Amino acid sequence: MAVGQSIRGYADAVRHRLRGGEAARRGLRVGERGPLLVILGLIVIWLVFQGLNANFLSPRNLSDLSVDIAATGLVAVGIVFVLLIGEIDLSVGSVSGLAGAAFAVLNVYLGMPEWLAIIVAVVAGTAVGAVHGFFFARVGVPAFVVTLAGLLAWNGLTLYLLGASGTINIDEGGLVAALTSLYFSGGIIAYGLAAVGTAGYFLAARRSRRRRRDAGMPYRPLAEIGVRTGLLAVLTFATAHVLTLFQGVPLALLIFLAVVIGSDLVLRRTRSGRKVFAVGGGIEAARRAGVDVARVRIAMFMVSGTLAAVGGLFVASGLTSASPTTARAAGSGMLLINAVAAAVIGGTSMFGGRGSAWSALLGALVIQSIASGMALLGIQDAVQFMVTGGVLLAAVAADSLTRRAAARARGSIRRSSRSGRGAMLH
Amino acid sequence: MAAPPLLTLRGVSKRFGGVQALVDVDLQIRAGEVVALVGDNGAGKSTLVKVIAGVGPADQGVIEWEGHTVQIRRPHDAQALGIAAVYQDLAMCESLDVVGNLFLGREVHRAGILDEVEMERRARELMHTLSIRIPDVRAPVAILSGGQRQAVAISRSLLGAPKVLLLDEPTAALGVEQTSQLLDLIEELRDRGLGVLLISHNMGDIKAVADRVAVLRLGRNNGLFEVPTTTQERIISSITGAADNAVAHRTTGEEGAWP
Ligand SMILES: Nc1ncnc2c1ncn2[C@@H]1O[C@H](COP(=O)(O)OP(=O)(O)OP(=O)(O)O)[C@@H](O)[C@H]1O
Ligand SMILES: [Mg+2]
Numbered sequence: 001m002a003v004g005q006s007i008r009g010y011a012d013a014v015r016h017r018l019r020g021g022e023a024a025r026r027g028l029r030v031g032e033r034g035p036l037l038v039i040l041g042l043i044v045i046w047l048v049f050q051g052l053n054a055n056f057l058s059p060r061n062l063s064d065l066s067v068d069i070a071a072t073g074l075v076a077v078g079i080v081f082v083l084l085i086g087e088i089d090l091s092v093g094s095v096s097g098l099a100g101a102a103f104a105v106l107n108v109y110l111g112m113p114e115w116l117a118i119i120v121a122v123v124a125g126t127a128v129g130a131v132h133g134f135f136f137a138r139v140g141v142p143a144f145v146v147t148l149a150g151l152l153a154w155n156g157l158t159l160y161l162l163g164a165s166g167t168i169n170i171d172e173g174g175l176v177a178a179l180t181s182l183y184f185s186g187g188i189i190a191y192g193l194a195a196v197g198t199a200g201y202f203l204a205a206r207r208s209r210r211r212r213r214d215a216g217m218p219y220r221p222l223a224e225i226g227v228r229t230g231l232l233a234v235l236t237f238a239t240a241h242v243l244t245l246f247q248g249v250p251l252a253l254l255i256f257l258a259v260v261i262g263s264d265l266v267l268r269r270t271r272s273g274r275k276v277f278a279v280g281g282g283i284e285a286a287r288r289a290g291v292d293v294a295r296v297r298i299a300m301f302m303v304s305g306t307l308a309a310v311g312g313l314f315v316a317s318g319l320t321s322a323s324p325t326t327a328r329a330a331g332s333g334m335l336l337i338n339a340v341a342a343a344v345i346g347g348t349s350m351f352g353g354r355g356s357a358w359s360a361l362l363g364a365l366v367i368q369s370i371a372s373g374m375a376l377l378g379i380q381d382a383v384q385f386m387v388t389g390g391v392l393l394a395a396v397a398a399d400s401l402t403r404r405a406a407a408r409a410r411g412s413i414r415r416s417s418r419s420g421r422g423a424m425l426h
Numbered sequence: 427m428a429a430p431p432l433l434t435l436r437g438v439s440k441r442f443g444g445v446q447a448l449v450d451v452d453l454q455i456r457a458g459e460v461v462a463l464v465g466d467n468g469a470g471k472s473t474l475v476k477v478i479a480g481v482g483p484a485d486q487g488v489i490e491w492e493g494h495t496v497q498i499r500r501p502h503d504a505q506a507l508g509i510a511a512v513y514q515d516l517a518m519c520e521s522l523d524v525v526g527n528l529f530l531g532r533e534v535h536r537a538g539i540l541d542e543v544e545m546e547r548r549a550r551e552l553m554h555t556l557s558i559r560i561p562d563v564r565a566p567v568a569i570l571s572g573g574q575r576q577a578v579a580i581s582r583s584l585l586g587a588p589k590v591l592l593l594d595e596p597t598a599a600l601g602v603e604q605t606s607q608l609l610d611l612i613e614e615l616r617d618r619g620l621g622v623l624l625i626s627h628n629m630g631d632i633k634a635v636a637d638r639v640a641v642l643r644l645g646r647n648n649g650l651f652e653v654p655t656t657t658q659e660r661i662i663s664s665i666t667g668a669a670d671n672a673v674a675h676r677t678t679g680e681e682g683a684w685p
Binding site for chain 1: 520522
């Protein structure tokens with residue numbers, strides 16, 4: 001479905017260019033990077049690694065990839081929410097480690113029922129986010145400082161929690177272990193989901209077209225909706241096919257997709273989501289329109305903390321343990337960097353107001369494909385770090401250049417004063 | 427007895443740190459009347475607009491709405507009374523499109539789900555009524571020209587069918603034709619019974635549409651004039667401070683007794 005969106009973006013971009021001057025109705029806009037470049041990049045990455053190792057595009061490796069993107073991707077969705085208001089959360093790696101450790105200690109060490117331990121771990125992430133949000137939005141400490149302090153402090157708390165117990169192995173037959181080990185085999189589920197997703201897209205697009213037509217507004221031709229639906233069908237059924245060739249549809253992928261789709265709908269289709277974009281697009285205008293800016297800010301850090309905790313449960317699930325070693329790794333920033341890189345590579349701007357939950361999926365695919373490909377080739381960690389760092393820098397540079405281009409385009413046609421956040425950044 | 431004024435301010439003061447932006451300011455806006463608010467740069471005009479609109483509430487003073495004392499502490503309070511404003515800086519959410527900015531804070535929705543089609547329909551209708559030409563209502567406002575932004579800001583202020591409209595230098599970015607269109611619009615709104623507060627540095631615009639002129643100088647009232655019977659020189663000398671302050675204050679003091 002992600003690529004469904006991307007294909008839409010691509011079609012829009014093409015249309016935009018064909019139409020020339022008139023801005024396409026939902027096409028690429030000044031200051032926005034379409035997903036086209038990322039998809040092309042992903043294809044290149046896949047072809048290169050496939051060329052170097054024939055196992056790269058095997059059903060097994062692709063299936064593993066779809067499980068491995070979940071942890072990074074879920075954390076990245078949280079980062080998208082924070083980036084949309086123009087802020088950053090540097091604590092997500094530590095918070096994910098904290099959630100994994102809290103779950104393990106509560107469930108295994110203290111014997112709390114697994115479902116309750118999961119809820120407590122996730123709510124702990126929400127609470128941590130609320131603390132960050134409070135210090136940022138109400139006290140006025142810059143977000144990067146608050147969350148930098150959080151990065152260290154929550155990692156310390158994690159090590160402290162694990163100090164008494166050392167390494168804790170989690171129940172391999174339990175709920176958390178199932179997060180990354182449960183597959184729904186059998187074609188019916190895989191193809192059924194593909195069919196439901198495609199049909200859902202088609203029906204929604206057709207309904208929107210009808211409503212626009214009945215209201216006398218420009219609408220998409222049916223043929224265009226047909227082509228989009230067709231492309232989406234090809235993509236979802238191909239994915240379903242590959243997944244059935246191995247063990248079926250992974251639970252991890254389903255949860256991740258559900259979070260992405262849900263977040264996307266909330267951001268684009270609800271009043272709450274509109275407030276997020278408003279705060280990211282112009283704080284002063286948002287405030288004057290009656291948006292409670294501080295509340296939105298706190299809420300975004302709570303979302304980010306919550307999804308970091310959920311991601312942490314996926315990490316613990318993959319390792320089937322929580323230990324001081326993994327806690328140190330969580331604090332070392334690899335998950336943080338991967339999640340931020342995923343969000344930005346996928347097309348969410350570091351400068352607020354522009355982005356989409358889908359960028360977490362696209363970006364996580366890029367990041368995890370590179371990691372998986374290099375692991376297959378036996379390339380050492382040191383090189384992987386350098387490559388990931390380079391990819392992150394490239395994505396942020398692209399974001400900054402797009403923004404500058406947008407500012408130039410704007411400066412040449414606008415005489416009136418700039419205001420709010422925009423003015424400070426120029 | 428005549429109906430009480432739509433909006434009355436009494437003794438409004440506001441301070442920013444060391445700057446006393448407004449001191450003991452009085453102002454009245456009646457239905458079907460255009461009041462011009464003039465004053466030098468930094469006189470406190472925009473600050474007063476923000477006080478009335480709930481964006482930057484006053485430290486002291488009384489606000490009456492249709493004769494009753496009201497509290498305006500948040501933008502929602504002003505909006506609920508029927509006060510709308512076009513701000514001088516035209517602050518907008520750059521990455522939201524025109525429709526999104528028009529409806530920001532009062533989105534059309536069903537159970538929290540945005541009704542984009544309805545919002546776009548109303549936006550197009552409104553733009554059409556106001557004969558505003560924006561090439562694409564789905565374009566982000568970041569790409570609009572200054573005049574287009576001003577047009578969007580004015581449209582936005584009219585969406586909620588306000589009773590009092592505050593316009594902070596609304597013609598600053600407009601071309602000749604758009605300015606005269608806006609002045610026509612202001613007259614039309616006045617004839618429909620709105621109270622309009624128009625801030626402008628352009629005496630021509632003020633002469634054209636305003637019924638009364640209130641002068642602010644260094645954050646204080648410095649005169650209140652009936653436009654048809656006052657010379658431009660008199661107003662300008664009040665703005666610059668050449669006019670006698672005591673007389674000006676007396677005029678303001680008698681405001682309530684004016685016909
Ligand atoms: N947010 C603020 N913080 C500090 N001082 C402010 C703030 N807003 C306004 N001021 C100060 O209050 C005074 C009045 O400013 P205001 O913007 O109301 O003037 P104005 O009459 O609208 O001027 P102009 O004609 O230039 O628009 C100025 O001295 C200004 O520096
Ligand atoms: Mg001003």
